[in-house]
Amino acid sequence: MRNLLWPAGWYLLALTVVVLDQLTKGLADQYLQYGTPVPLTPWFNLTLQYNSGAAFSFLSDAGGWQRYLFSVVAGMISLVLIVWLSRLSRGQYLLGLALALILGGAIGNLWDRLVLGHVIDFISVHYGGYYFPAFNLADSAITVGAVCMILDSFMVRGQADAA
Numbered sequence: 708m709r710n711l712l713w714p715a716g717w718y719l720l721a722l723t724v725v726v727l728d729q730l731t732k733g734l735a736d737q738y739l740q741y742g743t744p745v746p747l748t749p750w751f752n753l754t755l756q757y758n759s760g761a762a763f764s765f766l767s768d769a770g771g772w773q774r775y776l777f778s779v780v781a782g783m784i785s786l787v788l789i790v791w792l793s794r795l796s797r798g799q800y801l802l803g804l805a806l807a808l809i810l811g812g813a814i815g816n817l818w819d820r821l822v823l824g825h826v827i828d829f830i831s832v833h834y835g836g837y838y839f840p841a842f843n844l845a846d847s848a849i850t851v852g853a854v855c856m857i858l859d860s861f862m863v864r865g866q867a868d869a870a
Contacts, residue, residue, distance in 0.1 A: 714792045717807040724811025728844040729818065735829035735843075750834050756841045757825040781817040785810055801859040808852030815845030 739745060739755035746752050788810040795803050819826040828841035 714795065714803075717792045717795075717803045717810075718789075720804070720807040721811035721814065724808060724845070724848045725815045725818070728812070728815035728848070731844050732815075732819065732827040732829070736827055739829060744831060750832060752831040752833065753829050754831040754841055756828045757823075758828050758841075759825040778817060778820045781813050781820070785813050785817065788813070799859075801855055801862065805852045805855035805859060808848040808855065812845035812847070812849035812852065815843075815848070 735753065735755050739753055741755045741757070744752040744754045788806050792803065792806050792810070795806075816826050826843065826845075828843050828846070830843060830847075831841045832839045
């Protein structure tokens with residue numbers, strides 16, 4: 708029974724990421740004009756963009772087949788993360804956080820690909836004429852989750868070395 712109740716919090720976090728991601732993407736799509744920056748600070752804009760590729764628009768001009776490939780990959784990764792979360796022990800908080808954030812981000816972007824055929828990006832960071840590729844809340848959750856996973860791996864390795 709413990710294993711059935713334990714991952715519920717992580718699944719709720721993942722669901723929260725999906726909901727916030729879809730909400731912010733919907734607002735961006737409704738209120739921003741495509742490709743027109745709305746400056747908020749000297750280094751931060753809101754700029755609506757559609758990404759039919761992967762990270763940093765990789766394969767965005769590949770002709771459409773990439774939508775299905777990325778959807779299948781994201782779906783498979785999501786299933787693996789769901790199972791992995793269900794098998795975590797109670798002490799693995801950082802890894803649980805990492806997996807839940809990655810799962811929520813993956814599902815948020817997967818939803819866009821399946822429903823819209825592209826991912827909505829709207830966060831644009833730049834400095835001195837150099838622009839980082841636009842991203843969204845799902846991408847941010849995946850990135851923070853990946854950092855947490857790396858930190859967790861160092862902590863686990865450190866604990867093993869100490870033992």
